[in-house]
Amino acid sequence: MIREVIVTTVSDDGTPHVAPFGLIAAAPDEWVIAPFHPSTTLDNLRVVPFLVANYTDDVRIFAGCLTGRRDWPCVPSTVVPPPRLAVALAHAEMAVVSVQEDAQRPRFRCRIVHRETHRGFEGMNxxxxxxxxxxxxxxxxxxxxxxxxxxxxxxxxxxxxxxxxxxxxxxxxxxxxxxxxxxxxx
Ligand SMILES: Cc1cc2nc3c(=O)[nH]c(=O)nc-3n(C[C@H](O)[C@H](O)[C@H](O)COP(=O)(O)O)c2cc1C
Structure with missing residues (x-):
């Protein structure tokens, strides 16, 4: 099972990066992210092994990231270095617990260390x-x-x-x- 989310990561100098990813369900509270090379998200996870999964129905962020519009407002997370999206309905803060190396598409297994809900979900569209x-x-x-x-x-x-x-x-x-x-x- 895969959930389409907006992932936020940070580089070693703290610069945030926003990108859509499908997170693969691995176990209760554990998700796998599998970025293809080359990827800023991949580079960031190597140096700062945390991510935020932002659950949002603002689909402009999915389309925007794919078309060069990456500047979406973020606010600090609670326990991990990457910030979360300001508009997220909810978010999960995750720590990388293991990496399965692969030349094309390494797989980072992540565990939820904190989660928060910010506003209600108002239905499918x-x-x-x-x-x-x-x-x-x-x-x-x-x-x-x-x-x-x-x-x-x-x-x-x-x-x-x-x-x-x-x-x-x-x-x-x-x-x-x-x-x-x-x-x-x-
Ligand atoms: C809904 C959705 C899911 C995606 N899932 C993945 C994924 O699992 N792995 C991947 O490498 N790219 C995925 N992409 C494409 C990345 O978002 C895109 O290549 C992005 O720029 C990642 O590169 P970056 O880390 O350099 O930003 C997905 C895109 C969309 C719209």
């Missing part, structure tokens, strides 16, 4: 789910056939058209700009 799927497509543009990408976008756009609010429309527009730029001239 198809457009938010579509933006998360669209962000994953954009992260794989170089690997997927163009026809598959365009077919999936056409399907996801139905949910955007029927159920999006302003935030989801903005997130979707960032993703579509990235798709157009990728195929420009192609």
């Amino acid at each position: 198809r457009a938010k789910a579509a933006v998360v799927e669209g962000a994953i497509l954009v992260s794989r543009l170089g690997m997927l056939p163009r026809e598959k990408v365009e077919n999936e976008i056409a399907y996801l756009e139905i949910a955007i058209g029927k159920t999006a609010d302003e935030a989801e429309r903005e997130a979707w527009s960032w993703l579509m700009d990235a798709v157009r730029a990728h195929y420009a001239g192609g």
Whole structure:
């Protein structure tokens, strides 16, 4: 089982880094993060072996990180060095407990050392789910056939058209700009 979250880490000089990741369930209160090389998150976990899993339904952050918009407001966490997202509905602070090395995709097993809830979850929304799927497509543009990408976008756009609010429309527009730029001239 995988949960799509926004991960915050810090470098050795304390600079925060925000990136979407799928955390893989490993055991009660234990999750695996598996970043592909090269990755700032991966570099940060080597020097400061802590992360925050931010649970948010603000899908602009998923789409934004994939399209060069990484400056999302953070506030200090309670027990670990990386900060948490200011808008998180809830967050879990985690410590790396072991690393399974791999040349392409090392796996960091993490244990929750602290968790907090900040505001209520207000229900599922198809457009938010579509933006998360669209962000994953954009992260794989170089690997997927163009026809598959365009077919999936056409399907996801139905949910955007029927159920999006302003935030989801903005997130979707960032993703579509990235798709157009990728195929420009192609
Ligand atoms: C929902 C979602 C899940 C993702 N999960 C992963 C993942 O498990 N591993 C990975 O390497 N990249 C994943 N990505 C792509 C990373 O967010 C992206 O490559 C990011 O820039 C990581 O690199 P960085 O640490 O240098 O920021 C995911 C992207 C999205 C939108």
